[in-house]
Amino acid sequence: MKRSNLFKTLLFITGCALAVAAPATTGMNTGNANVKSAGKLAFGPDGVLFIGDSLGAQVVAVDTGDTAKSASGAVNVQGIDKKIAAALGTSPDQITITDLATNPVSKNVYISVSRGRGADAMAVLLKLDSAGKLSEVKLDNVKFSSVALPNPPTQARDKTNTITEVRYVDGKVLVSGLSNEEFSSNMKVIPFPFASADRGALVEMYHGSHGRYETNSPIQAFVPYTIANKQYILASYTCTPLVKIPVSDLKGGAKIQGTTIAEMGAGNRPLDMVAYTKGGHPYILMANSAHGVTKVDAAHLDTYKPITAPSEISGVPYESLADWKNVKHLQAFDDKQVLVLSGDASGLDLKTVALP
Amino acid sequence: MIARLTLAALLVCSTAVAASVSIEYKDGAFRVVGMTFRPEQASAEASGFIVHTEASKDPVFGTYAVENGQLTFRPRFPLAPDVTYVAGIGGASDLIIPGHKSSGSAAQVVKMYPSSPVIPSNELKLYLIFSAPMQGREDIWQKIHLVDSNGTPAYLPFVTLEQPLWNRDYTRLTLLFDPGRIKRGVKPNVDLGPVLVEGKHYTLIIDKDVKDATGQPMVEPFRHDFIAGAAERRGIDPKAWKVTEPHSGTTEPLVIDFGRPLDYALLGDVFQVAGVPGTGMIGAGETEWRFQPSQPWTAGTHQLIVDMALEDQAGNRIGRPFDVDTMTAPVERITATTFTLPFRVN
Numbered sequence: 001m002k003r004s005n006l007f008k009t010l011l012f013i014t015g016c017a018l019a020v021a022a023p024a025t026t027g028m029n030t031g032n033a034n035v036k037s038a039g040k041l042a043f044g045p046d047g048v049l050f051i052g053d054s055l056g057a058q059v060v061a062v063d064t065g066d067t068a069k070s071a072s073g074a075v076n077v078q079g080i081d082k083k084i085a086a087a088l089g090t091s092p093d094q095i096t097i098t099d100l101a102t103n104p105v106s107k108n109v110y111i112s113v114s115r116g117r118g119a120d121a122m123a124v125l126l127k128l129d130s131a132g133k134l135s136e137v138k139l140d141n142v143k144f145s146s147v148a149l150p151n152p153p154t155q156a157r158d159k160t161n162t163i164t165e166v167r168y169v170d171g172k173v174l175v176s177g178l179s180n181e182e183f184s185s186n187m188k189v190i191p192f193p194f195a196s197a198d199r200g201a202l203v204e205m206y207h208g209s210h211g212r213y214e215t216n217s218p219i220q221a222f223v224p225y226t227i228a229n230k231q232y233i234l235a236s237y238t239c240t241p242l243v244k245i246p247v248s249d250l251k252g253g254a255k256i257q258g259t260t261i262a263e264m265g266a267g268n269r270p271l272d273m274v275a276y277t278k279g280g281h282p283y284i285l286m287a288n289s290a291h292g293v294t295k296v297d298a299a300h301l302d303t304y305k306p307i308t309a310p311s312e313i314s315g316v317p318y319e320s321l322a323d324w325k326n327v328k329h330l331q332a333f334d335d336k337q338v339l340v341l342s343g344d345a346s347g348l349d350l351k352t353v354a355l356p
Numbered sequence: 357m358i359a360r361l362t363l364a365a366l367l368v369c370s371t372a373v374a375a376s377v378s379i380e381y382k383d384g385a386f387r388v389v390g391m392t393f394r395p396e397q398a399s400a401e402a403s404g405f406i407v408h409t410e411a412s413k414d415p416v417f418g419t420y421a422v423e424n425g426q427l428t429f430r431p432r433f434p435l436a437p438d439v440t441y442v443a444g445i446g447g448a449s450d451l452i453i454p455g456h457k458s459s460g461s462a463a464q465v466v467k468m469y470p471s472s473p474v475i476p477s478n479e480l481k482l483y484l485i486f487s488a489p490m491q492g493r494e495d496i497w498q499k500i501h502l503v504d505s506n507g508t509p510a511y512l513p514f515v516t517l518e519q520p521l522w523n524r525d526y527t528r529l530t531l532l533f534d535p536g537r538i539k540r541g542v543k544p545n546v547d548l549g550p551v552l553v554e555g556k557h558y559t560l561i562i563d564k565d566v567k568d569a570t571g572q573p574m575v576e577p578f579r580h581d582f583i584a585g586a587a588e589r590r591g592i593d594p595k596a597w598k599v600t601e602p603h604s605g606t607t608e609p610l611v612i613d614f615g616r617p618l619d620y621a622l623l624g625d626v627f628q629v630a631g632v633p634g635t636g637m638i639g640a641g642e643t644e645w646r647f648q649p650s651q652p653w654t655a656g657t658h659q660l661i662v663d664m665a666l667e668d669q670a671g672n673r674i675g676r677p678f679d680v681d682t683m684t685a686p687v688e689r690i691t692a693t694t695f696t697l698p699f700r701v702n
Contacts, residue, residue, distance in 0.1 A: 039519070054519065086412030090436045093571065096494065098519075115433060117491035118526040118569030122433065136417055136432065162519050180521035180530040181621045181665070218515070238515055238534060267512050289516060345495070 024048045025063040025143060027193055033060050033144040038112035038123035041101035044168040044192060049101065049110055051125065052163035052175060059166065059173055059190060063143035066127070070107045073130045075339060080111075080128075080350040087134050088115045088124060096121075097348065100331045102339055109339060109350070110137070128350070147194040149175070167233075168192070169224035169247065174233060176219040187219065187233075189250045221270045223284065228302040236273060236286065240264035242316060244301060261304040262315030265291055272330040274338055276355050285330055285338060285356070286318075293324035295356055321356055379443045379451035385430045386443045386451070392425040403427055403445065410440035410455075438571060463488040463568035465578035468560065469620035470669050472641050473581070476588040477552040480671040482531040483620050484562065484578075489526040489569040496520055499563035500531065504556055513551040526569065530621070552584035588670040592618070594662065594697055604655035604701050609637075610647040612660070617642040619667045626663035642669075653701045660697040 024046040036056035043049055047067040051060045077083060085092040096114040103110065109128040114121045125137040149163075165176045175188040222235040224247070231247040235258065243258035269289040275298065276283055282298040296318040304315050328348065329341040337352040377390040386407055397403045398420040406415050407429055417432035435441060438457050444450040469483040497520075502510040514531045521530035533551050552558065562578040596615055602608035610629065623638045623645055634649035647660075667673050674695055 055524065082412065083414060086409050086414040087417050089407075089409060089416035089431055089433050089439065089441070091409075091411065091439055094436060116436075116569075117493065117567075117571075118489040120489075120569060121492070162517065162521060164518070178517075178521075180523075181619070218517075220518075269516055269518075271518065 024061075024193060028061070028063055028143045028145045030141065030143045032140045033062060033142055033146065035060055035123045035125075035139045037098075037114065037121070038125050038139075039098050040163050040166040041099045041110055041112050042166045042168050042173075043101050043104055043110075044173070047103065047105065048192075049103075049125075050166050050168060050173055050192075051112065052099075052166040053123070054163045054177075057149045058146050059149065059163075059175060059194075060139075060144055060146040061173075061192065061194065062125075062137070062139070064103065064110070064127075064137065065143075066103050066106045066108055069105050070130060073107055074337065074352045075109060075128070075130075075132075075333070076349075076351045077128065077132055078349050079347045080341070081343075081348040083134060084111070084113055084126065087126075087136075088113070090115060092347075097329070097341065100329050100339060100341060100350075102331055102333045104332075107334065145194050147173075147190055149177070149188060164219055165222050167222065167224055170231065172247070174222070174224065174247075174250075176222060176235070178218040187245075187250060189247070221273045221286070223273045223275045225275055225284075225298070225301070232301075234273065234275075234284065234301075236264075236270035238269050239266045240268045240270060240288070240291070241307070242296070260307040260315070261301060262296070262318070263307060264294065264296075264318060271328065274330050274332050276332070276335070276338070278355055283355075287327045287330045291320060293321045293327050293330070294318045295321055324353075377445070377448035379445065379448055381443065381451060381453055384434070385428045387429075388427040388445055388448070391427070391447070393422045393427040394425075395422045397427065398422045405429060405443075405445040407431060407441060407443045410442060416441075457571075462575065463490065463572065464575045465562055468578075468580045470617055470642060471620075472617055474583045474585040475552075476586065476670050477550060477554045477584040478587040478589070478670045479552060479584075480533055480667075480669065481619065481621075482533075482560065484529045484531065486527045486529070486568075490522070490529070491567045491569055491571070492520060492522045492526050493567070494518055494520065496529070496566060499566050501561040501563075502551070503559050503561065505558075510551050510558075528621070554584050554586055556584050558582055558584065588616070588668060588672065591672050592666060592668055592674045594674060594695060597697070599697070599699050601699050602649075602653050602701055604653050607649055607652055610649075610660070610699065611639075612645045612647075613639075614643050614645075617669055619669060622663075622666050626666045628661040628663075630659040630661055632658065655701055657698050657700055660699060662695045662697060664693055664695055 024044060025048060034056065035051060035053050037054050038051055039054050040052035041049060044061065047064045049062045049064050051062060053060055081092045081095060081097065085095050088095060094116055098112040098114060101110045107130060111126040111128060113124045113126060115124050116122055123139065125139055127135050127137050162180070163175055163177045167174045171192055173190045173192050175190065177186055177188070218237065219235045220237055222233045225232050225234045227244065232244045233247060235243045235245060237243070240263065241260045242262035242264060243260050245258045268291045271287040271289060274285045276285065284296040284298045286294045286296060288294060296316055301316065307315055325342065326344050327340055327342045331339040333339040333352050336355060338355055340353050341348055341350050343349050377388065380387050380389055388405060393403060400406055400415055400420065403420070405427055407418065408415050419430050421428050435453065436455065438455045440455040441453040442450050464487050465484050466487045467485040497516040500514065502513045504510070513533060515534050522528065560580045564574050564577040566574055598613040598615065600611035602610050620638065620642050623642060627636055627645055627647070629647055632649050634647055637646045637648065639646055664674055
């Protein structure tokens with residue numbers, strides 16, 4: 001009885017907190033979001049979808065209005081590339097699926113696509129609902145806010161400013177990127193809701209404390225991750241070092257030295273990382289260009305000794321999942337399944353698969 | 357077929373005119389001609405009017421409207437020239453808009469930078485210049501090969517980014533040598549050794565099968581031979597630049613001789629002559645930058661403003677080498693974004 005009362009009180013307090021907190025979409029305007037390239041996607045709170053627009057050198061937050069809770073379902077679309085091409089009135093070789101994101105509440109899947117190739121390519125955002133129906137999320141008349149990525153103040157350069165990943169954690173949008181002319185990898189931390197005056201911090205990342213040398217190799221994939229009650233990002237790079245960086249260190253102008261906690265083999269590019277728990281044990285699932293899908297044991301990541309000298313495969317243990325073939329993208333779906341885009345030039349399939 | 361005939365019969369019953377029905381495509385819209393529709397029929401479900409590609413029965417995205425009794429469907433995206441479209445409604449012949457594979461292509465790689473036949477063994481970037489906009493597909497990595505003089509391909513020489521680094525026009529592709537293979541002491545460098553070995557001969561090969569924006573392969577494959585020279589580990593020192601100052605009242609070019617090659621793409625936009633309109637040009641071998649004023653020089657001291665983003669071929673910047681032995685040569689952090697080089701016009 002006592003417990004029940006306490007529960008009610010807690011509910012009441014939580015209810016009050018919810019009532020006073022402004023939704024994340026407050027202050028957004030309706031209009032043309034001017035998305036030049038629909039790239040990396042990440043969901044934030046209240047149905048807000050972040051779109052990394054490399055060509056537009058901006059991150060756009062879109063109010064999808066998609067906030068109706070759905071029982072967790074499943075996705076299974078064979079030939080998703082052909083289905084998308086048909087809907088966009090073109091051939092499969094004229095579309096590129098850039099990224100995927102699952103709306104954590106509705107479980108609808110959002111897909112960023114480039115229609116056409118080269119300079120005439122058009123940015124398209126699609127929604128795949130639980131019935132397998134594909135529809136377009138129009139970006140030319142949408143409730144949105146955006147933030148320009150900080151550019152060198154001198155002059156506009158012709159660069160694609162590639163965004164390699166976008167993630168949201170605790171009121172911050174984390175954006176890793178690389179520009180094609182200046183050779184520098186960076187990570188921007190942008191508070192959300194976006195403030196026009198604050199363009200966030202530009203932070204250079206150093207990884208691979210391999211003896212005496214630093215490197216600017218680009219971050220290829222990362223996930224926000226809590227280690228011993230502290231918020232980190234876990235980042236992976238080409239040739240697959242796994243590096244942890246405290247989010248609290250990602251301050252404007254700060255020069256961060258990441259801590260390498262695993263070496264997962266050369267000749268490889270990580271594609272996507274998904275953090276999950278199974279049977280009370282934490283794991284990270286990683287898709288790779290050459291090593292297939294690997295399952296990383298993510299327990300006690302604070303206990304690994306930093307790798308500071310050239311070494312063979314070492315640090316955090318992981319296993320390779322030989323059955324997971326030709327995986328192009330991995331995204332979180334629910335607590336039992338992960339969303340997988342896989343296939344080759346003959347066709348791509350999108351499906352949910354039980355977490356390993 | 358029966359379903360369609362039934363639908364057609366229903367439609368005929370429900371509409372005022374059912375003479376000879378046909379479909380036309382004009383001004384970016386499909387129209388049903390010879391049949392009158394009510395406003396509430398402005399959808400695929402209510403009208404049975406569907407436009408799809410030849411490869412799929414799924415309808416293409418678009419909007420329906422009934423204007424003055426005429427049903428129109430406007431596709432969301434412009435029709436692709438090489439795709440066949442089928443527009444159909446019960447009771448009328450399908451309208452087929454055949455796609456045409458465009459024939460021939462003018463696309464080819466016209467130049468690779470650095471243009472010098474010898475490039476440093478710690479080269480960081482190669483730029484490929486194409487004569488036409490290209491597709492920008494992610495599978496381009498399988499069509500780019502670096503081989504040594506024995507024809508042995510280098511093992512993963514470039515960073516295979518998911519979104520390859522094209523310029524906005526898709527006419528220039530940046531290839532990044534894997535930086536982990538260049539930095540001394542970093543694991544990939546230790547495991548695999550550097551991609552380029554000083555003194556060795558290499559050929560960069562781009563397959564003909566790299567497609568232009570219209571889907572056509574290139575005219576021919578591209579081959580470019582070069583030799584790996586000594587590593588370049590010096591920072592850029594503007595004090596060592598040779599400046600040829602122009603004379604007042606003339607439109608002589610300002611010439612900056614760097615004494616060594618610098619990065620091709622950055623040379624294109626890091627220089628600015630304060631208050632003087634004109635055109636910058638990159639000299640042969642990327643060792644020189646020339647500025648041609650659009651009006652005669654005025655006498656006095658002028659300022660050349662250099663963006664600190666300038667790099668050489670190996671990523672070395674002004675006063676900041678890319679790969680530093682931090683135990684023996686600590687470097688100062690440079691925080692200014694520009695560097696100013698004054699010059700005299702007499």
